[in-house]
Amino acid sequence: MKKFEYKMIAGSPHERIFDDEGMLRDYGAEGWELVSVIYPVKPKNKGLRAKAALYYLKRELQN
Numbered sequence: 001m002k003k004f005e006y007k008m009i010a011g012s013p014h015e016r017i018f019d020d021e022g023m024l025r026d027y028g029a030e031g032w033e034l035v036s037v038i039y040p041v042k043p044k045n046k047g048l049r050a051k052a053a054l055y056y057l058k059r060e061l062q063n
Helices: 014-029
Strands: 004-013 033-038 052-060
Touching (some): 014 033
Antiparallel strands (some): 033 052
């Protein structure tokens, strides 16, 4: 049975989200696979504003 490790990383502030491409390519070169992205949604309560996308990655553990 395959086993995986997981990682969550925060990206650039939402104004610069496209700057994250190079970072994600680097993780891909290390064997990480992007499995999910949580993009910040501007909530009505301005005090709770999220500023960066969250990326969830996984890679297979080596025996």
